Amino acid sequence: KGSNEESAPSVSANSIKITDITQDGETLTFAITSQKSSSSAGVCVFRTYEDFDWLQQSLLSQEDVPGLLGVIFPPLPGKPLPSTSFTQAKALKQFGFLALGDEWKIYCKALELYLQQVAAHTTLSKSKALSSFFSSTESPGKHRGKKGIFKRLSHVMEEMRKEGHKDVDKFFQSERDSCTHLSVLFKVSTEKFLDTVLTKQKLAVACGHFSTSLHLVCNHDNPAAVTFSKICLKLSDIIEAVKVNFEKVSDNDVSSMGLALDLESRYQEAKKEMLFRRTCKLVELEAANRNSERAKPNKKAIMEGVQKATQKEFNLISSVAKKEIEQYHRARVSVLRDFLVSWCEKQLSTAQETSALFSQHLEACRGFVV
Amino acid sequence: MSFSSVRNPPPFLDSEDQEPEYDTRELDSDDGEDIFTGSGNKLFAATPPETDPTTDIFSEEGSFTVEKNHPPAKTNGVQSDEELDLFAEATVELTLTTPNSRGRKEIIGPTGPLSTTMSTQNSLHMHNSLNKPLEELEEEESGDTFELNIAVTNPEKMGDGMNAYMTYKVSTQTTLPAFHIKTFSVRRRFSDFLGLYEKLSVKHHLMGCIIPPPPQKSVVGMTKVKVGKEDPSSAEFVEKRRAALERYLQRVVAHPALLQDSDVQEFLEREELPRAVNTQALSGSGFLKMINKASDAVNKMTIKMNESDNWFESKLQEVENEEQLLRRLHASVDSLVNHRKEMCINTAMFAKSVAMLGSSEENSALSRALSQLAEVEDKLEQLHQEQAFSDFFILTELLADYVRLLGAVRGCFEQRMKAWQRWQEAQATLQKKREAEAKLLWANKPDKLQQAKEDLTEWEAKVGQCERDFERISSTLRKEVHRFEKEKCRDFKHHIVKYLESLLRSQHRVVKCWEAFLPEAKAIV
Numbered sequence: 097k098g099s100n101e102e103s104a105p106s107v108s109a110n111s112i113k114i115t116d117i118t119q120d121g122e123t124l125t126f127a128i129t130s131q132k133s134s135s136s137a138g139v140c141v142f143r144t145y146e147d148f149d150w151l152q153q154s155l156l157s158q159e160d161v162p163g164l165l166g167v168i169f170p171p172l173p174g175k176p177l178p179s180t181s182f183t184q185a186k187a188l189k190q191f192g193f194l195a196l197g198d199e200w201k202i203y204c205k206a207l208e209l210y211l212q213q214v215a216a217h218t219t220l221s222k223s224k225a226l227s228s229f230f231s232s233t234e235s236p237g238k239h240r241g242k243k244g245i246f247k248r249l250s251h252v253m254e255e256m257r258k259e260g261h262k263d264v265d266k267f268f269q270s271e272r273d274s275c276t277h278l279s280v281l282f283k284v285s286t287e288k289f290l291d292t293v294l295t296k297q298k299l300a301v302a303c304g305h306f307s308t309s310l311h312l313v314c315n316h317d318n319p320a321a322v323t324f325s326k327i328c329l330k331l332s333d334i335i336e337a338v339k340v341n342f343e344k345v346s347d348n349d350v351s352s353m354g355l356a357l358d359l360e361s362r363y364q365e366a367k368k369e370m371l372f373r374r375t376c377k378l379v380e381l382e383a384a385n386r387n388s389e390r391a392k393p394n395k396k397a398i399m400e401g402v403q404k405a406t407q408k409e410f411n412l413i414s415s416v417a418k419k420e421i422e423q424y425h426r427a428r429v430s431v432l433r434d435f436l437v438s439w440c441e442k443q444l445s446t447a448q449e450t451s452a453l454f455s456q457h458l459e460a461c462r463g464f465v466v
Numbered sequence: 467m468s469f470s471s472v473r474n475p476p477p478f479l480d481s482e483d484q485e486p487e488y489d490t491r492e493l494d495s496d497d498g499e500d501i502f503t504g505s506g507n508k509l510f511a512a513t514p515p516e517t518d519p520t521t522d523i524f525s526e527e528g529s530f531t532v533e534k535n536h537p538p539a540k541t542n543g544v545q546s547d548e549e550l551d552l553f554a555e556a557t558v559e560l561t562l563t564t565p566n567s568r569g570r571k572e573i574i575g576p577t578g579p580l581s582t583t584m585s586t587q588n589s590l591h592m593h594n595s596l597n598k599p600l601e602e603l604e605e606e607e608s609g610d611t612f613e614l615n616i617a618v619t620n621p622e623k624m625g626d627g628m629n630a631y632m633t634y635k636v637s638t639q640t641t642l643p644a645f646h647i648k649t650f651s652v653r654r655r656f657s658d659f660l661g662l663y664e665k666l667s668v669k670h671h672l673m674g675c676i677i678p679p680p681p682q683k684s685v686v687g688m689t690k691v692k693v694g695k696e697d698p699s700s701a702e703f704v705e706k707r708r709a710a711l712e713r714y715l716q717r718v719v720a721h722p723a724l725l726q727d728s729d730v731q732e733f734l735e736r737e738e739l740p741r742a743v744n745t746q747a748l749s750g751s752g753f754l755k756m757i758n759k760a761s762d763a764v765n766k767m768t769i770k771m772n773e774s775d776n777w778f779e780s781k782l783q784e785v786e787n788e789e790q791l792l793r794r795l796h797a798s799v800d801s802l803v804n805h806r807k808e809m810c811i812n813t814a815m816f817a818k819s820v821a822m823l824g825s826s827e828e829n830s831a832l833s834r835a836l837s838q839l840a841e842v843e844d845k846l847e848q849l850h851q852e853q854a855f856s857d858f859f860i861l862t863e864l865l866a867d868y869v870r871l872l873g874a875v876r877g878c879f880e881q882r883m884k885a886w887q888r889w890q891e892a893q894a895t896l897q898k899k900r901e902a903e904a905k906l907l908w909a910n911k912p913d914k915l916q917q918a919k920e921d922l923t924e925w926e927a928k929v930g931q932c933e934r935d936f937e938r939i940s941s942t943l944r945k946e947v948h949r950f951e952k953e954k955c956r957d958f959k960h961h962i963v964k965y966l967e968s969l970l971r972s973q974h975r976v977v978k979c980w981e982a983f984l985p986e987a988k989a990i991v
Contacts, residue, residue: 274828281823288816295812299805306798313791315784320951327958334966429829433990436835440987444980451973458966466955 106222107230108133109215114208115140117200124176124200126207130230139231145175147235148207151214154225161219165373165409166416168424169220170213171362173206192290193354202350209359261375265414271421272371279364286357293354296346303339307332323466330464334457341450348442356435360428367424374413381406614640614719616734618712621704622653623691630692631655632704634711638734644726645735652737656683659711661742662718665729673881673935674942676950677724678717679870681710709859713867720953771886778940781947782879789872796865803862806854810847817843831990838986842979849972856968864961868954875950882939889932896925 107130116127129140152172158164173194177187187195194203214220228236263269310332315321384403391399620635637651663680666672687703719725733739773779817840824836903918 274826278823278826281819281826285816285819285823288812288819291812292809292816295805295809299802299809302798302802302805306795306802309791309795309798312794313788315788317780317784318951320948320955321784323955324951324958327955327962331958331962331965334962334969338969425829429832429990432832433835433987436839436987436990437984440980440984444977444984447973447976447980451970451977454966454970454973458963458970461959461963461966464959466952466959 106133107131107215107227109212109221111138112208112211112215112230114204114211117204122177126204128211128230130211141230141232143229143235147229148172148210149175150236151225151229155214155220155223158223158225163409163412163416164219165377166370166413166418166420167217167219168363168367168370168420170210170217171366172210173203173362176200176203188290188294192286193293193350193358196293196350196354202355205351205355206358258376258379259372261379263375264378267418268371268374268414272375275364275368275371279361279368282357282361282364286361289349289353289357293346293349296342296349300339300342300346303335303342307335307339310335327464327466330457330461334454334461337450337453337457341446344446344450345443348439348446352435352439352442356432356439359435360432363424363428367421370417370420374410374417377406377410377413381410612640612642614638614642614725616712616715616719618708618715621708624655628689628692631657632688632691632707634708636715636734642725644731650735652735654733654739656707656711657742658733658739659714661739662729662733664742666718666724666727669727672723672727673885674878674939674946675721675723676871676874676878676946678714678721679874680714681707682870706863710863710867713863717867717871771883777944778879778882782876785872785875785879789869789876792865792869792872796862796869799857799862799865803854803857806850806857810850810854813843813847813850817841817847829990835986835990838983842983845979846976849975853968853972856965856972860961860965860968864958868957871950875947878943878946882936882943885932885936885939889929889936892925892929892932896922896929899925 111129111131113129114126115129118125118127123144125142125144127140127142129138131138149172152169155169161167174191176191191203194206196202214226220226225236263272310328313328314325316325381403384399384406388396388399388403615638617637618634619637621632622634623630624633625631633653633655635651636654637649638645639649641648659680660683663677666677684703684707687700687707690697690700691704718730724730771778820836820843821840824833824840827833827836899918899921903915903922906915906918
């Protein structure tokens with residue numbers, strides 16, 4: 097039946113956590129805990145990426161949600177491929193920041209955010225597929241449902257032409273323009289930030305080499321040699337501290353700012369897609385208008401019917417879209433703020449720790465008698 | 467050691483209001499090497515140089531104490547007061563004079579800015595030179611204490627095109643009686659420095675002494691400078707060379723025997739030096755080739771010295787091992803420096819992209835925060851740049867210097883081996899002469915016998931001389947190695963402390979950057 101009007105108790109978005117990930121060959125399984133908003137009892141389910149994909153497709157293909165085309169769908173991260181089949185470089189290209197971090201930590205966070213966003217969405221949270229995702233003991237992805245029927249943005253010339261189609265509404269036209277512009281800028285920023293993170297990791301590795309080489313200076317033949325060895329070991333410890341600092345700093349980068357940029361980029365894509373769907377509908381509407389005008393008398397009634405229906409759909413989509421865009425702007429600023437604050441706090445804390453550590457080393461070195 | 471307690475970096479360096487534009491300060495209290503861009507720190511105007519020429523702006527760390535009977539402490543390079551005038555509007559520090567407990571004037575001042583002919587924008591001038599600690603207090607008490615500070619500054623390009631060359635100002639400040647005046651400076655070019663080394667390395671009485679090798683020649687580097695490319699890399703090259711020349715001279719005068727050498731004193735004092743020729747052999751690779759060729763030749767002769775103790779043999783092995791190790795370390799740090807430079811570039815690009823985001827962002831608080839973030843990243847980029855210079859000038863160059871110094875040590879061992887050879891050969895010749903004399907005795911040829919006897923006397927004297935030479939080289943070498951090893955420990959410790967100080971300074975500034983950004987991020991609604 098799949099009716100969305102059943103008042104099934106919905107999952108509390110804040111309670112959703114991905115608590116574990118296991119890898120079996122090429123398959124990754126995620127352990128997800130959640131609570132219904134009505135109870136404090138926790139539920140844990142195990143899902144693979146197929147299940148997530150099923151969820152997203154189900155959401156996209158809901159039939160009786162008015163103006164569904166106007167919804168900005170929370171973006172699902174791409175399918176993870178375990179490192180056995182991917183080189184680091186490929187993974188970076190495909191997933192950017194989500195490929196970094198120990199053991200899929202960042203990727204899991206992105207998936208978790210996806211679920212939270214779906215569960216928090218006024219329309220999507222009511223979907224039966226969602227509650228089934230969180231409660232069904234069986235893996236829901238096993239039953240492959242309908243694929244989303246919506247056009248995805250592709251680079252086919254036809255699509256490009258439609259994307260540039262002039263809008264009838266100033267609000268939407270300006271949204272489309274700024275979306276295009278901003279998404280390019282965010283992509284660039286994300287790339288540049290990724291470059292800085294990768295360089296920090298290289299620096300950490302270089303420090304590691306240097307630190308290890310210093311250990312090779314160990315000669316105990318005479319007092320001066322012993323002293324020199326000790327000095328080199330001290331330097332080795334210092335370089336090690338520098339290395340650890342780089343690792344922490346880049347971890348902080350990846351887990352806050354990196355994730356934020358990645359999320360922002362993907363969400364902008366989702367918004368772009370929604371606007372494109374609406375534009376396509378506009379093109380369809382304008383075609384229906386023309387058909388209706390030019391229709392021969394025997395077809396006129398049918399054409400007018402089509403025109404009316406299309407107009408109604410378009411209006412519905414536009415009104416949903418407008419609300420969605422306003423919600424998007426609010427949420428986006430709030431999310432970015434949280435990530436920026438968290439990033440700043442983490443970096444500040446790391447910098448203070450490292451400062452204290454260097455201070456200790458300095459005291460020790462100054463006091464070192466040669 | 468008095469010096470470490472009297473260091474007082476001027477307060478403004480820690481001030482939060484400062485833009486991270488630091489001028490070139492002396493070692494431990496300075497931060498970076500930002501060039502005098504003129505957008506200087508107006509809070510502190512340069513104090514005009516004092517009229518008394520002897521109260522020069524030499525850093526207190528430069529206090530180089532020369533013990534009459536003990537090996538001297540080190541020098542430090544600093545600026546003479548004339549430089550202050552050139553940079554009156556630039557970020558220049560206060561001239562502080564703080565008398566220390568011993569009543570000597572400790573002076574802290576700016577160091578080594580580039581001459582105004584080099585107008586580059588990049589921060590590249592690094593804190594220069596060694597800062598070797600003073601000699602133990604007890605020793606100071608016993609002997610007469612003298613000071614000698616050396617600075618190499620003010621690179622200037624002379625001439626045009628491919629005949630162009632750089633000259634450097636060599637400033638000396640000293641209380642040693644051997645010098646006629648207390649403060650003086652001369653201009654020298656690179657070949658003069660090489661020439662000095664050449665003169666010292668052939669002196670008989672300096673055999674066995676570890677003579678510091680000069681910096682390496684670089685055809686590529688110099689060509690760029692000659693051609694007149696005023697870009698960051700050629701400015702960097704000149705600065706690298708200036709710093710290297712300074713360290714070279716400081717090591718030379720730190721050696722008790724070399725300090726007393728007339729050629730060294732002439733180098734420091736004399737207005738015009740005759741052009742040094744034959745410095746080709748002493749170009750960097752040439753120098754090392756010379757050493758390596760010598761050791762190959764020696765090895766080929768399979769000299770097996772009869773050592774009474776195997777100290778020399780095992781020490782030479784140690785030296786060779788250490789040289790290899792330091793080479794590796796040098797390569798490691800070099801790679802670190804390159805990554806840091808890459809970091810600078812990447813951070814700058816990220817900062818730009820964030821700035822563009824900030825200006826396109828519609829939400830005003832978010833837009834402001836993003837612009838702030840761009841500035842934070844710019845500051846971080848600057849810190850990376852400075853840290854790269856720290857890495858380079860404090861660690862990389864230290865290691866490079868010691869690789870060359872260890873090469874020089876090996877050279878001394880080879881000198882000793884050659885001396886031994888000469889002794890053996892003299893003994894062999896003496897033996898032949900003895901046999902010849904014996905033969906003549908038998909053959910009963912009195913006139914030839916006289917000649918033979920004279921020959922014998924001559925060669926007995928020669929053998930005696932060779933033996934004394936060998937003994938002397940051996941004992942000198944032993945003492946030198948001990949001195950060198952102690953020196954090396956002090957040097958490394960000193961540089962590590964410097965390095966840590968630069969790391970700590972950097973970290974403090976990073977903390978400040980994030981502290982400043984946090985309220986901006988929180989202000990986003």
